[in-house]
Amino acid sequence: MRSDEFYMHRALDQAREGLAAGEVPVGAVVVDADGEIVGRGFNAPVSGHDPSAHAEVRALRDAGARLGNYRLDGCTLYVTLEPCLMCTGAIIHARLARVVYGAAEPRSGMVESKANLFAQPWYNHRVEVEGGVLASRATRLLQAFFAERRGD
Numbered sequence: 001m002r003s004d005e006f007y008m009h010r011a012l013d014q015a016r017e018g019l020a021a022g023e024v025p026v027g028a029v030v031v032d033a034d035g036e037i038v039g040r041g042f043n044a045p046v047s048g049h050d051p052s053a054h055a056e057v058r059a060l061r062d063a064g065a066r067l068g069n070y071r072l073d074g075c076t077l078y079v080t081l082e083p084c085l086m087c088t089g090a091i092i093h094a095r096l097a098r099v100v101y102g103a104a105e106p107r108s109g110m111v112e113s114k115a116n117l118f119a120q121p122w123y124n125h126r127v128e129v130e131g132g133v134l135a136s137r138a139t140r141l142l143q144a145f146f147a148e149r150r151g152d
């Protein structure tokens with residue numbers, strides 16, 4: 001198993017692919033218990049006409065298809081931005097062991113910013129969480145995207 005930073009760099013690579021595709025640059029990878037990357041995804045709702053095509057959901061789908069299982073027991077998701085309402089739900093459904101994210105999302109983050117959905121007593125499944133890994137890199141990518149859109 002490599003460091004959290006190593007895998008977050010791979011998630012940042014995905015975010016850059018999103019940026020190149022004109023999407024809000026958020027990237028994610030799923031890593032299995034042996035440390036192998038088994039799923040990748042970048043944010044792509046615009047190009048896919050798909051409101052659910054967040055980086056996390058696309059990485060979970062990729063991992064599920066590769067592993068042949070909708071439950072990703074023992075896996076860790078690395079994502080460059082704090083997950084939203086939908087993605088925290090998908091993470092719980094996937095039975096992930098752990099989530100590591102980069103930058104906090106003050107407007108819609110559901111892990112620390114607006115709420116911590118993983119800490120709710122009505123879920124049986126517990127997800128370990130760590131935030132702030134390579135956060136400044138994730139933030140810089142997002143700032144580059146929005147500055148370009150504003151024409152700065």
Ligand SMILES: [Zn+2]
Pocket residue numbers: 054055056083084085086087088
């Ligand atoms: Zn999301």
